[in-house]
Amino acid sequence: KAGVTQTPRYLIKTRGQQVTLSCSPISGHRSVSWYQQTPGQGLQFLFEYFSETQRNKGNFPGRFSGRQFSNSRSEMNVSTLELGDSALYLCASRSSLSGNTIYFGEGSWLTVV
């Protein structure tokens, strides 16, 4: 069974630009969540989607947004990038059929210059 797949793996953007990251959850998993990981702040929860609806949201500004499609694939978007947005962005999926254990993808490394 394939794991959580994230694209792109690495990317460099300029301040002020916007970026879209993609995530394909484990087959059968309908819940997808996004996290930001930085050396200083650690792992921080961004938001969770289930059946195309945002179910929970962390404490991030409105520049961070996401969506989920009918096939459970998800995207997150960050607009007006700032230097502080440089981080590892992790997508995770879970399913009640798997005991709700959260499985992470390999992440997308974003560098803002």
Add this chain to the structure above:
Amino acid sequence: DAKTTQPPSMDCAEGRAANLPCNHSTISGNEYVYWYRQIHSQGPQYIIHGLKNNETNEMASLIITEDRKSSTLILPHATLRDTAVYYCIVTNDYKLSFGAGTTVTVRA
């Protein structure tokens, strides 16, 4: 999430068992203990979790004390590829929060 306390680092000899402790004295009755590890520049990898009973899978064993205030992750035969940061999390929630974890270095 209940707070967890882990040693910042530990070394282990290749082929030997690695015992990683975690204190979670404020754990609630319905909170699970989860262990993840993260190898540099990769996403966190799920290892094991438990509620009350000891658990074992192909990767590791989890020993939870009877009062549930602490637990130990056991890697039975550590290999160089087990070098990583190990996170102990206590939660009954949909979201995770990692502390600093324990940096485990397996030496040949």
